[in-house]
Amino acid sequence: MEMKLLTLLILFSFSAYTASPLVALASSPSESQSPSSSEDQPPQTVSKIPSNANPKLKKICQEVNHPTECITTAGPFLGENADITPVTVLQAEIEAIDSKAKEAFAKATKLAADPSTSKTVSVPLNVCIDGYKAILKNKQAILDAISKHDADELNMDLSSNVDHISQCEDAFEEAKINSPIPELHSLLGKMIFNSINIGVDMVDFENKN
Numbered sequence: 001m002e003m004k005l006l007t008l009l010i011l012f013s014f015s016a017y018t019a020s021p022l023v024a025l026a027s028s029p030s031e032s033q034s035p036s037s038s039e040d041q042p043p044q045t046v047s048k049i050p051s052n053a054n055p056k057l058k059k060i061c062q063e064v065n066h067p068t069e070c071i072t073t074a075g076p077f078l079g080e081n082a083d084i085t086p087v088t089v090l091q092a093e094i095e096a097i098d099s100k101a102k103e104a105f106a107k108a109t110k111l112a113a114d115p116s117t118s119k120t121v122s123v124p125l126n127v128c129i130d131g132y133k134a135i136l137k138n139k140q141a142i143l144d145a146i147s148k149h150d151a152d153e154l155n156m157d158l159s160s161n162v163d164h165i166s167q168c169e170d171a172f173e174e175a176k177i178n179s180p181i182p183e184l185h186s187l188l189g190k191m192i193f194n195s196i197n198i199g200v201d202m203v204d205f206e207n208k209n
Contacts, residue, residue: 056084064197066190073100073191086202091146093195097161098139100188105132107181121180124171128185131164135192138164149205158199161192 049058053071057078061070070093077092078084111117112125138157145154165188172179179185 054078054084057089060084060086060089060198060202061194063202064194066194069187069190070194073097073187074194086198086204087146090195090198090203091143093191093198094139094142097188097191097195098136100184100191101132101135104181104184104188105129105136107184108132111180117180120175120177124168124175124177125180127171128168128179131168134164135161135188146203151203151205154199154203158192158196162196165189165192 049061049068049071053061053075057071057075058067061067061074064070070089073096074089074092077095078088082088082092108125108129112122112129117125138161142154142157145151145157165185168185169179169189
């Protein structure tokens with residue numbers, strides 16, 4: 001019962017996030033979908049999947065909300081001879097999220113420290129900085145949950161990343177201004193939701209996939 005409730009909460013958060021201005025701003029026209037259609041229909045980014053993508057990786061990534069981002073971000077963190085399963089792709093995506101969060105943290109920190117950045121921007125930017133730091137800190141907890149085959153802990157840790165990325169966006173929406181790094185923030189958000197798609201819907205520790 002608790003797992004079903006958590007999954008519903010995650011899906012609700014996803015719908016709210018993908019309907020947000022930041023995601024719409026950084027998405028291409030082919031990716032702009034209503035919250036209802038994003039869950040009921042195949043993602044429109046499938047046609048953009050690299051033709052040379054590993055077939056096993058492609059099969060897994062076609063099941064997430066952002067297939068192209070799944071392949072292009074998780075792929076580089078999979079070894080050339082890696083056994084590609086939902087678990088190994090999830091681990092690779094967590095490494096990719098860590099890398100992208102470091103990039104976002106560095107850029108946001110630099111902007112916040114810049115004297116020319118107004119307080120109107122720096123206040124919500126600091127909320128994002130805290131969120132990026134929390135995502136970086138959360139990496140090991142997620143990898144530990146995978147190692148221990150603890151599905152409950154894994155889902156909670158993955159969903160906490162959603163909270164951090166959403167709080168960042170909420171801060172800018174409340175300030176009624178745009179983030180100075182919308183594309184980077186949006187990509188990080190897509191990667192986080194891809195990790196949830198894989199971790200919640202595909203990873204089955206009982207079957208050791």
